[in-house]
Amino acid sequence: MWALRRVSANSIKGYGLNSMTFRASAGIGPCSSHMQDNLTNSERRGYTLDKGITTYTYHCTAHFPNLFSAGSCSFSTRSGAKSEKEEQDDLKWDFSELDTPDASETTETTGGGDDDSEISSESESEVSNVDENMEDALENELMKGIEVDGGDTEPKKKLGASPFVKLVLSQSNSSFLNALDQYVEDNGINRTEVYSAMMSFRRRNMFVKVLQLSEWLEKREDFDFKEQDYASRLDLLAKVRGLNEAENYINNIPKSYRKELVYRTFLANCVFVNNVAKAEEIFNKMKDLGFSLSPFVCNQLLLLYKRTDKKKIADVLLMMEKEDVKPSLFTYQLLIDTKGLANDMVGMEQVLETMQADGISPSLRIKATIARHYANNGLKEKAEAIINDLEGDDLDYSPWVCPVLLPIYATLGRADDVERVWEVCKSKLRQADYLAAIEAWGKLKNVEQAEAVFQKMTESFKRLSSRHFNIMLKVYAQNKLLSKGKKLLKEMGDSCCEIGPIAWDCIVKLYVDAGEVEKADSVLQKAVRQNPQKRPFYTSYRYILDQYAKNGDVHNAEKIFHRLRQAGYVARAGTFHALLQAYINAKVPAYGFRERMKADNVFPNRILAGELVQVDAFKKTAVSELLD
Known part of the structure; x- marks a missing residue:
């Protein structure tokens, strides 16, 4: 440690x-x-x-x-x-380390030095694919040690066409509870079947259905609700109805079952939506109740601060060392990805060495993460060495590696390899293959191929989720195709998919790139009003702020700066630098700007200090001194 x-x-x-x-x-x-x-x-x-x-x-x-x-x-x-x-x-690094909010979908990092690349890198920290398996970790927590009929200690993870699942899928939301009552009257309740069905529905993101099933179970006298059942119900409430209702439910859980798993589950949901204040409050509550510090809880904090305040990561590591909490594989995944997102390749390699020294071998996900960061930072030879190892001698025998390879090959500019791997995928296409191929073709600026894969995916699945639409929307945002992005967003709404921060970020970028910054501003405001529980990405605000600053629009730049603060983002040198550009381009003095920075404990470096002089209303010049 x-x-x-x-x-x-x-x-x-x-x-x-x-x-x-x-x-x-x-x-x-x-x-x-x-x-x-x-x-x-x-x-x-x-x-x-x-x-x-x-x-x-x-x-x-x-x-x-x-x-x-x-x-x-x-x-x-x-x-x-x-x-x-x-x-x-320093200015660039400050920009790249600013806080970032929620998400669970993959995107790419872009290395480089200009503002656009820094924004892309920042966006990646919000939606890094390393964060994706935290939901799996929570699921394992909820299912750990469950006792089911027949002596099994864990529900079946693969579910065939069981009568119970068929029944739930065949009924509408309003009628399936009555059908379940009849089914149980004829067949009784089998815990193995119930838990397996719930896990299956969870993995299909059918959280509303699972919540209804959980509520039905809790009301039945012949089903003994246990700690895991209460925790699962809490998790579903947070996902479907929000944190407030989930927190209220905690008080309804019998004290004998209101234990560590319940609070760990609620903490994970606070982290999922990047509610820092509530997550820290629950963490402190857990310590007040005397719960021990576990790797799962530490990983939740690391994930939270990876997205919102990377400076606090070392604080968590110190706490783990003092409490003798050993880092898990996921701990190392988070740290490696955080280093990679900061373009710190040396630090990333040092974390990898520490992990191996602790006797933990890098997983496929970690290897892919390292290769991706090498590719994003132009280290072709190092990236190729890893992907050659991942691909092996015959990709036909390891098709599960295809979605890992596709975006990395695209980052390296190897279109032929993307085409070759995609041909291997076609023999048995899975969701991950479609998404990776769309992302890869988007990186290669081959929008037609990305659209062809998206169309094929549309034909393969009965209903697309937000994730499917978002990956294509990002391709349009990367290639500045506003009209196509708007059309896709409308399709997304017509399909009853949730339009969240990832989609907002894409559409804001599209409008800004098209020169319609006022429209981008309006869209973001409406999005926040419609869904106040979700916070826009930092980058969404920065696209707009940077454009207002470029136009010398001080009033609107200050407005966006204020909304950034309202959204909970900490102002740092990079944010102040962007705002200062508005005053410089407008050629107007910025009264009290230095004091504003000092109030936020941000002190100007040489570049910022030079810019502050340009907008100092009381600066002395040779002419002003002569006239005084």
């Missing part, structure tokens, strides 16, 4: 980790910080809460400060210590 934290400390530039962590662990006293949210700074059971993450103190008088917020220890000016190029790099 020490090696992991050392890796974090060695790449402060990569994702903003603060070396204060390690001084704190050596017993350095607290430094001051400010609470800027509704949480109360308090001490509970020997640990302190300071702007979010709870860190343990092992002496009654010692406090661990908020080591990773933009507090008084975070940024310092060191005049003359860096070259101008390094100062410019």
Whole structure:
């Protein structure tokens, strides 16, 4: 664990980790910080809460400060210590490490130095495919140790055409409960069959149906509800009706079943929607109740801060070290992906070495993640070495690798290999193959091929989900095809698919690229009003902010800056830099801008300091001094 934290400390530039962590662990006293949210700074059971993450103190008088917020220890000016190029790099790094919200769908990272590539990289951190298997981890938590009739300890993961499933699928939402009553009257309740059916429906994202089934089971006197059943019901409520209703349900769970699994499940759902305040509140509640710190809980925090505040990742690692919580495979996945998203290839390799030194072999997903980051950063030879290993001698014998290879080959610009792998996929196409092929052809700017794959997918599935539409929408956004993007969005709505932050981000980018920044602004505002529980991506705001700044539209740039803050995003140097461009391009003074930055504990580097001089209303020039 020490090696992991050392890796974090060695790449402060990569994702903003603060070396204060390690001084704190050596017993350095607290430094001051400010609470800027509704949480109360308090001490509970020997640990302190300071702007979010709870860190343990092992002496009654010692406090661990908020080591990773933009507090008084975070940024310092060191005049003359860096070259101008390094100062410019700082701006880029600050942009790439800004907070990012929810998602569960794959996209690509783009390396590079211009603003567009930084935005793409930021978008990836929201929807990285490494985050996808957290739902599997939650499912395993919910199903762990379930006792079912016949002595099985785990429900069957593969379900054939069981009568129970057929019955549920054949009935409408309004009638299937009555049909279930009749079925149970004739056949009785079989736990194995019920759990297997629920898992099957979960994996089809039929959460409304599963929730109805769970509610029906809870009302039956002949079905003994257990802790896992209550936790599963809580999870479904959070997914279908939101966190508030799920939290209210916790109070209805009998105390004897209101245990660790229930709170872990609710924590995971808070993380899923990136509700930092609620996630941290539940984490503290779990500690108050005396629950032990588990790898699952730590991974949830790592995932949360990977998306929202990467500076706090080292804080979680410190906590894991103090509590002797061993990193799991998923812990390493998160850390490797975080390093890769920060374009810190050295740090990524060091995490991999630490993982292997701990006796954990990299999984297929980790290898694919590393190859993807190598490809995005132009390290072709390293990326090719990994994908050659993944592909093996004969791809026909390992078709499950195809969706991993397709986007990486596309990033490397190898269209022939994309075509070759796609031909292998065609023998037995799965959902992942379709999505990967659309993404790959989109990266290669071959929109016609991407559309052909999308059409084939449409014909293969009875009903497409948001995920299917989003992957094609991103292709249109990458290629600035506004009319096609709007048409697809309408189809998405007609198919009753949820239109969430990924779709919003794409349509905003399309409008901005088409020069319709006011329309992009209007669309984003309407989206937030229609679905206030979901938060737009940071990049959605930045597309609009950057365009307003480019136009010298100070009023609207300030409005977007304010909405960014309202959405819960922390203003840092990159955000202030974007806003400052509006004043510079409008050639108007920015009164109190330096004080605004100071209030957020953001201190200008050389580049920002030079720009601040340009908009200083009270600056002295040779002419002004002559006239004074």
